[in-house]
Amino acid sequence: MSRLVPFFGFLLLVALFGFGIWWNTRHDQREVPSPLINKPAPAYALPKLDDPAQTVTREAMLGKPYLINVFASWCVACGEEHPVLMSEGQRIGVPLVGYNYKDEPDEAKAWLERHGNPYGLVIADREGRTAIDFGVYGAPETFLVDAKGVIRYKRIGPLTPAVIERELKPAIAALRKEAP
């Protein structure tokens, strides 16, 4: 019997390593869960991309749920995500706010012109200071903010049709249930 002990030890190690490999392929290791979920969105006051004289604040956006989508013209993955926003944006059911992150306004505008503009409103954070308050660490990122200004869901990385179906739509449906 005790002859088998090393063998069982070996099996245990195999299982442990196997689990490690499985676990690491199953989730995006770069993804850092945001501590801001179910916390009020940070206060922000950011200029509109197309009209910098106008400022959009967190307070002004209260009352209706909306999506904040962090994007930049220099961000490759945003280009991958963009067609999805173009096709699904209208069907998601909440306004889509573009958050232009550390970008040149002219380049951002040209980018939106070239690829289409799925956003009802685009705010610009050139320095990326407000983005730190949002815990942004890589575009694209998407936040679902509810009517009370609380962040309810965050997606790190591109939105895909699968992610929208599996994660975003249920999160939006949950908001609807709360506030009829």
Next chain:
Amino acid sequence: MNAVFRRVLFALALALCCGALNAQAIDPLPFKDHAEETRFQQLTRELRCLVCQNENLADSNADLARDLRHQVFDLMRQGKSDAQIKQYLVDRYSDFVLYDPPVQGSTLLLWFGPLAILLAGAAVVVVTVRRRSRAQAPASNRNANDSSPNDEGDDW
């Protein structure tokens, strides 16, 4: 296949963005004295860059790391303590920004797991050695009596 290719590309991009530039000087900040600089270096070494996740803020050349260094610097200038600055970043980026994870319920296994495994291994060794010596003592007695060459005890 496509996914694999994308991963490789991504790894390459990471290597380029984080690794290649590493030798260059980090952007200079207007420290007022050496003590402040030392404190800043110490603090940013304990914080993780979220873009290049195996680098600390002090060493990383990622754009975000630079922004966060400036933020840390500003907070220092505002008179915030190291703990407050760390909390500021933890509030936004979770415990992940800390290079040393805090000791708490969810990290007990991480902190003390290796020690537990070491102790378990030591226990196995102790038990085995004792059992062997106990098995050997009567065996050698018997050997002296009837000199039978083989018997149990050498189970391993």
